[in-house]
Amino acid sequence: MRAVYVKKPGSLEVMELPAPSVGKGEALVRVRAAGICGSDMHIYHGTNPLAEYPRVIGHEFAGEIVALGEEATPGKQALSVGDHVAVDPVTSCGACYPCSVGRRNVCSRLKVFGVHQDGGMTEYVSVPAANAHVVPKEWSWEKAAMTEPFSIAANVLSRTECVASDRVLVMGAGPIGLTVLMGAVLIGARVAVADVLDSRLDVARKLGAELAVNSERQSLEDEMLKWTGEGVPLIVDAVCIPALFPSLLRMASPAGRIAHLGFSERPAEIIPLEITKKELSIIGSRLNCNMFPRVIEWFGKGLDPEKLVSHKFPFTEVRGAFDLIEEKPLETRKVLLTF
Ligand code: MN
Numbered sequence: 020m021r022a023v024y025v026k027k028p029g030s031l032e033v034m035e036l037p038a039p040s041v042g043k044g045e046a047l048v049r050v051r052a053a054g055i056c057g058s059d060m061h062i063y064h065g066t067n068p069l070a071e072y073p074r075v076i077g078h079e080f081a082g083e084i085v086a087l088g089e090e091a092t093p094g095k096q097a098l099s100v101g102d103h104v105a106v107d108p109v110t111s112c113g114a115c116y117p118c119s120v121g122r123r124n125v126c127s128r129l130k131v132f133g134v135h136q137d138g139g140m141t142e143y144v145s146v147p148a149a150n151a152h153v154v155p156k157e158w159s160w161e162k163a164a165m166t167e168p169f170s171i172a173a174n175v176l177s178r179t180e181c182v183a184s185d186r187v188l189v190m191g192a193g194p195i196g197l198t199v200l201m202g203a204v205l206i207g208a209r210v211a212v213a214d215v216l217d218s219r220l221d222v223a224r225k226l227g228a229e230l231a232v233n234s235e236r237q238s239l240e241d242e243m244l245k246w247t248g249e250g251v252p253l254i255v256d257a258v259c260i261p262a263l264f265p266s267l268l269r270m271a272s273p274a275g276r277i278a279h280l281g282f283s284e285r286p287a288e289i290i291p292l293e294i295t296k297k298e299l300s301i302i303g304s305r306l307n308c309n310m311f312p313r314v315i316e317w318f319g320k321g322l323d324p325e326k327l328v329s330h331k332f333p334f335t336e337v338r339g340a341f342d343l344i345e346e347k348p349l350e351t352r353k354v355l356l357t358f
Pocket residue numbers: 056057058078079168
């Protein structure tokens with residue numbers, strides 16, 4: 020079988036590898052579509068501190084079950100050969116403190132497909148049956164592969180308990196910001212989006228943003244005060260520039276929540292008084308914690324993830340796909356590989 024292989028930072032090739040066997044409790048998946056994520060680009064460039072090499076990359080993937088190992092019938096859901104599945108890339112130990120309190124996505128021994136173990140940009144991959152989530156057969160493979168990116172949105176909106184009466188400010192209209200926007204709109208919340216690129220703000224408006232603010236031309240803090248009168252109840256930061264953090268604290272309403280999705284290692288300045296006086300919740304959100312069923316439900320309720328797909332490439336052209344993302348960031352949203 021062929022797979023997208025990063026032997027070491029800076030190398031990216033389609034390699035012939037032995038096909039995996041299917042072990043006890045596992046499902047063998049014939050992959051049909053896989054999304055390219057910023058974190059895949061970082062593994063390729065050697066700028067993902069968590070990645071281990073060599074690596075078959077890809078953590079956003081979907082395909083068809085072609086074989087099942089013994090005892091591959093997790094929980095309520097019985098799997099069958101021929102099922103179409105979206106694969107949750109998060110695997111956890113089940114024994115550490117975070118696992119014991121139901122937070123498997125931050126497991127002390129966390130292993131993510133495509134990061135810490137070989138992933139989904141391959142023709143065949145064996146995954147724990149519990150990670151394979153059945154999707155309707157009428158869905159396109161592209162739609163099924165978008166489950167993982169939307170699980171990031173589902174996780175942050177779950178962690179922050181987003182409800183229909185919320186007003187949400189999404190910082191950043193890149194792929195992650197847009198998934199959060201679409202999720203919050205589906206929940207029924209009113210959503211504002213901030214970015215510095217008009218083309219991205221246009222997309223945000225089309226996807227349901229009530230307000231789209233170019234924070235380079237307008238004062239975002241003034242606009243948020245006008246919009247809410249008393250500060251923003253929920254801010255989701257998908258830009259994650261540490262220097263913006265004090266502004267988020269100022270924009271949040273009393274009793275507000277600020278969720279953070281970034282991986283910056285630079286410090287941010289925090290004025291503790293803002294947190295105490297307004298009793299703010301500052302919430303981290305990483306990957307997803309059992310959110311695939313919720314996202315599959317969202318897609319069934321009419322959230323159309325293919326609106327975020329801008330390009331598709333056969334996996335053999337992965338290099339061209341990576342080049343396009345880097346050379347034309349304004350024209351690309353989600354780029355998918357087909358297998
Ligand atoms: Mn991703």
